[in-house]
Amino acid sequence: MNPILIALDVPSAAAALALTDTLRGSVGGYKIGSQLFTAEGPSIVRTLAERGDKIFLDLKFHDIPNTVAGAVESASHLGAWMMNVHASGGQAMMSAAAEAADRAATAGRPRPLMIAVTVLTSMSAEVLASVGVHRSPAEQVVYLALMAKAAGMDGVVASPLETAAIRDACGPDFLIVTPGIRGGSAEQTSGRQDQSRTMAPGDAMRAGASYLVVGRPITGASDPRRAAQDIAAEAVASVTNLN
Numbered sequence: 001m002n003p004i005l006i007a008l009d010v011p012s013a014a015a016a017l018a019l020t021d022t023l024r025g026s027v028g029g030y031k032i033g034s035q036l037f038t039a040e041g042p043s044i045v046r047t048l049a050e051r052g053d054k055i056f057l058d059l060k061f062h063d064i065p066n067t068v069a070g071a072v073e074s075a076s077h078l079g080a081w082m083m084n085v086h087a088s089g090g091q092a093m094m095s096a097a098a099e100a101a102d103r104a105a106t107a108g109r110p111r112p113l114m115i116a117v118t119v120l121t122s123m124s125a126e127v128l129a130s131v132g133v134h135r136s137p138a139e140q141v142v143y144l145a146l147m148a149k150a151a152g153m154d155g156v157v158a159s160p161l162e163t164a165a166i167r168d169a170c171g172p173d174f175l176i177v178t179p180g181i182r183g184g185s186a187e188q189t190s191g192r193q194d195q196s197r198t199m200a201p202g203d204a205m206r207a208g209a210s211y212l213v214v215g216r217p218i219t220g221a222s223d224p225r226r227a228a229q230d231i232a233a234e235a236v237a238s239v240t241n242l243n
C-alpha cells in the first residue's frame with residue numbers, strides 16, 4: 001500500500017473533504033486528529049470511511065482500561081482503520097485496547113490497527129525528568145514500544161530519529177508510523193516549520209518506517225496531488241531499492 005498518511009490538520013469538514021477529493025488515489029490514507037474531530041465530530045470519520053478512505057484516528061486515548069476499551073469499540077464502529085492510545089497508560093490499558101479491537105473485528109468489521117504513542121516528541125529529557133521519568137527519551141521510547149508489543153498493540157508512532165532503534169528492538173512486523181517528514185521530495189514545497197527532528201521520506205523508510213504521516217509539505221503545496229505523488233514515489237523507491 002502507499003505508505004503516505006495525510007494529516008488532515010484543518011478546521012472544518014468542508015476543508016477536509018476538499019483535500020481528500022484532491023488527493024484520493026495518490027495517498028494511502030488520512031489522519032484525523034483532535035482539531036478536526038473536535039470541530040466536526042464522528043461524522044467526518046464516518047463520511048470518509050464510507051468513501052473507502054483509510055482513516056487513522058489520532059485521538060491518543062489515555063484513561064482507565066475499561067474506558068479506553070469502550071473508546072476503541074466506538075472508533076471501530078465509525079470505521080477507523082487505525083487508531084492510537086498512549087503507551088504510558090500502561091500494559092493493562094493497552095491490552096484492553098487491543099482486546100477491544102479484536103472484539104470489533106469479530107463483529108464483522110476489519111480489526112483496526114492499534115498504535116501506541118510512546119514519548120511525545122515535544123518532551124525533552126528535562127521534561128521527562130520533571131514528570132518522574134529518568135530514562136533518556138530514546139530509552140523510554142524503546143521501553144514503551146516493547147511494552148506496547150507485549151500488550152498486543154500493532155505498532156507505535158515514532159519520530160524518524162527513533163525509528164531504527166524501535167525496528168531493531170521490536171522486529172520486522174511491528175508497525176512504525178513516522179511524522180516529522182521534511183527534506184528530499186518533501187522539501188520542494190515547505191521548510192521545516194515547527195518540526196525539528198526530521199528526515200526525508202526515503203531516509204525514514206530506509207530507517208524502518210511502515211507509514212509516513214505528512215501534513216504541510218503536501219497540504220501546503222501549490223499542487224498537493226503532485227507533491228503527494230513525488231513523496232510517495234520517493235518513499236516506495238527507497239524500499240524497493242532495498243530488496
Ligand code: C5P
Nearest residue numbers: 007009121179180195213214215216217
Ligand atoms: O505538517 P506536518 O507534516 O508537520 O504534520 C505532521 C503531523 O504529525 C501533525 O498532525 C502532527 O500533529 C503529527 N505529529 C508530529 N509529531 C509527533 C506526533 C504527531 O508531527 N511526534
